[in-house]
Amino acid sequence: MVVGINFGDRVVGKSAKTRGKRGVVEVVVKEKRQHSYDVLWDDGQRERIAARSLALETSSNATTEVPTLPMASFSTNEAFSCDSSSEEDDKDVYFADAHGATALGSLTRRVECIGRTWEKCDDVLDEPAAAKKHETKFKWPEVLALGSKAHAKYFYLMFPMEYMVSLDTPTRTLIQHVKPTPRPVAGSSFCDGVRPMKRDFREYWNEGDAEHDDDTRSVDTPRRFGTRFGMSRRRFETLTAAFCLHDPDDTNEDPWFPVRDFICAFNKRRNDVVHAGTYLCVDESMVQWYGTEVKYHHLGLPHKTKNPRKPMSQGAEIKPIAVAESGVLVGIELVERKLRQRDKQFTHQFGEGTAITLRLTSPFYGSRRIVVGDSAFASVKTLAELERRGLYFMELVKTALSGYPKQHMVQRSATARRGDAYVMRNESPFGTMMYALRWSDRKPKCIIANRGTTAPGNDSIRTRHKIVRHGDGTSKTVRFTLQVRRPHMVEKVFAAFSAVDVHNHYRQGSLSMEKGWPTKTWWHRVFGSVFGMIITDAFMAYKHENVHTDSDSFGEFLSKLAWQQIFNEYISNRKRSRIQSDLETKYAHARENNGRAQRKCKMCGKKCAFICSTCSISEENHFFPLCSSISKRKCHAQHMVQAK
Template sequence: MIARMATTVGPLSESDIAEARTLVNDVDDDNRPAPENIPARNESVPNIFNAAWGHSGSCNRKKTGPRDYKPRLEFGNNESMPTVLKIFESFFFQSFIKNVIIPATNQTMPGNRPLTYGEFLVFIGLWLLMATIVGPERRDYWSTKPIDMFEGAPFRLSHYMSRARFELILRHLSFTDKQAPPLLDRFWQVRPMISAWNDNMSRVFSPGWICCLDESMSTWINQYTCPGFMFVPRKPWPFGNEYHTICCGISGILFAMELVEGKDQPRQLRNEEDNFGKTVGLLLRLTRSLWGSARVLVLDSGFCVLKGLIELAKKGVYGSALIKKRKYWPKYIRGDEIKDHFKDMPVGSVDSIGGNLDGIDFDVFCMKEPDYVMMLMSTYGTNIRMGEHKNRDGVEAFQYPEVVHNHYQYRHQIDDHNNKRHQPISLEVTWATKTWENRVFAYLLATTEVNCNLASSFFIGEPPLPSLSFRKELARELLLNPYFNRNVATDERPKRKRTCCEHTFTTLRAYTKWQGSDIIPSSSIYPQRMCKGKHRKVRTYCSCSPGVVMCEECYAQHKLEIDAPGRSPQLAIRLHHRGGKIQEEVHPDLVLFAILKSLNEMTNPSFGYEPEWLQETLGLAVFHEDGCMQPTKE
């Protein structure tokens, strides 16, 4: 049911929303009030507003004398014009990749060529390049068939990395070098990665004077495999993980995020800022890098908590939030009285009323619309009108007040960023995975890609590129990055197996087991698996086929198939333990061809076959010399 609704084009119907509410444990409803705005029983809220309407004409923010900061990107001592690759490396926590992701991944794939930083960039570039096309399956990009305009992928990736190597890296990709904590924490593998991304952005990027805070979604369908699974009906991608994000209003670059853990958040890991309230704590955490800068924060009605704006003002951050009645008016706001004040005023009328909470002055700026009164609580701004003239019903022409103008001008920045990430082809959807941690990494990668596109346009001065055009350009620079030794990768491409390779009947060491074709540690001393012939459970295999478990009979069959290529599989020879016999009639030449090459292995005493038994059963004249059996006649 959720899968069907997740692929629905356009907004969900009311019946779908109602049914989804019954299926999902955690719902972020647009009509649900913020926790701080829910009145306690018998609570008496004091009147903190001034007695008279009107504004003093003095802006709290401008009293501090700040400048209107421009966005800034730090490149260290590199004074040359940054390339797309350099911008990507700056934004995508390079030190965390080198110090955590790559060592942790190498630790999970012992015995293989170690993953390097340059090769990891190629791995990312391959994902970006595959996300420029919809339709082909992943294996089609490594197909050996000629390129066909009507079938498969339009290009091949084997020149940059073999499919076996790509799948190996993907299978062992790890994002933390920590051990699982003793408490139940479903986010322990991704929490350090998200924190590292935020820390890196705070070092390399400084936003402009105004920022926007809103929600973003990372799509996922199965709520049982997704920690923090949320249903957000108002979003184009309503199912998956919800992130609270903040971006620069001038450049559009997203520079901080917080994963909404919801009911899955461990109680032992509660944030100390939550003592102020859930919404207030969120605002304080996401704006930490802005404290003391006198920047402005634009908020929608979901974050309309007056206490939050007051606490931000104490930290040197000014903000405004849209006031909306969600079952209750926000705490301290007398919404019905404000509506009555504007009842007989013409469309476009503006007024404000001031107040004071915890020693911090604030204002509620209001503007009359044709069918409602727009209200914004703010700790900065005046009633001075600015911006272009706006028409209402084709009759009235007027300018917005400063706070209203900023709200309309910058409120959509997060939504624009999300649209660039999802459209026209979503990297997160292209990276189809059942491993939730990979989806979090894909979300960070997609966010960084959009940031790089915005930064290239804003800082380098190039015209903004369409999303897919920029994705191809970024993929090209990652695939051709200067850190990757392509000679090593070319020399170590897996070669086709040859029938003349060495075959040794081998037993697994103690405390080891198979995972695919890899040998990994085991908690059991002698774990066994059913052989490929379904005869019994064993620990033996042929050296040419790692991961394929074979008993003695399977090994004899395997040798016959390898040493007699092209022979019918119905001519297989099945040798049994002492006292057994050949159960099928076979051509004598085939018997000699297969048995004479396998004779040494078959006479190993541990298998239970003796030379006399082979001579009597097969009718071969043989002699024994130093443990070997050799034919005495053709």
């Protein structure tokens, strides 16, 4: 395709058949990879000419007198129409009358797109509407506001602590007489995220050097779980295996009921402790899961999303909304199967993308905040419905083109310089203006917005590298910066739209809870991923409140948070009490490690390392050596029979 030829342009023929002819492009036809054009020649003839046979008329090849062009027989008004339902239509035809060329660039140029008339405007110098500016703040509970704000307090601020009560009951139903202690479990999960152990998991029960603990205070400090918490390794493994988010006997019809309460508690906690800023970002996240799904196994994941474009290509999809200024998530929603998604609020009226945006932003209705979404949510319909509910919208438009003049704006970018902007406007159903802006970058980017201006903003600065080869055969990599002009509206969109992506990079790239907590149970995986979101939110809140100080990096934050969770100052060392029951007499002859040199067993005469705690009198240095049951000998059982 010849760059720069559009409907209404004057062209000259350059093939043997058309050389010397001049005319106006009436129709642009995209039937093949190379466009063709219906041209009205100055002699009144119409022909369909291939792009390779035409060239734009310039001052060097134009005649001194431009003849008056006859009116096209099929066009009676000055507006033209464009099919904007899809970027990949098999055939897109654009009509323009003969006066279109003279009207191009003026305020009278209009585009009809699915019932909406867009007209070109030169600039947007005033904010379309006055919006209240909000500042991101965290509402600290009194119990956490006392004293200094340690790293662990940011975690307690973000974690729904009231949900821990509901976790205790179902776990007890699977394992009796054991009190779950989630903080050591959480601490070990932090450690795996910060620095996964390449040795055995039993390293968490390594006693190490007691004096070394208070000196390093890092993730490499010996954990000493057995001493600090009175918890053996096997008891810990039993707890994690029995960890349950729901009542095992519950027959709820909701396929997501094991994690539904936790998701609701997450959202409620965010509404209670986070006051969102002016800009909100709606995007998507993935919970990695390569295990089975429910259509192959009754205990499989209820719905698996498969997207090869994502770094985590398979798993449960979550739609989050974040505060752009701080990066903290203020709400999440699970993506379920198609039929369940259709039954959710707003889906029947507005479709999937708009419905998800309306549900996630519902706590902020009427606050005049600005929603910046992923292109999956960007459409004219989303903007109109958010405006109806007291919110503004700004986002890149890629595929949801109904009522949006993207084809026209992209074609006008063929001759634009990098950094140029092209703006069109349309009146919304509420009497305000919405704007379609095309910013010419390496590829043209189209934005739908009802906030912002086209006043010059800060340049987009990109770091680039190139290899410089010298005459002597050596080469050197040179680093330089590329600056691209951009309007204020574009600057605001790109400053806010990556908030969820940055959050995902921290959670999945640096923390990697999915790798630190391997499991074959899908609700453990969803819980672990949301748990990772909470940890990342704690770091984002810490970073936002310490933006003017020398704050820790994400790795340092995780290391200190893991230490504070494992060696928690709010938890005293506990010891397991003896079980009082009628069986105490029976187990009075249980073996006990003597901690000294081996002795000969009183029953079989072979060497052993255990003694009978009842028959031995340590004060008189009198011991009753006895083989243990793990030696696969019957000495212990025979001694219990004789002692009756």
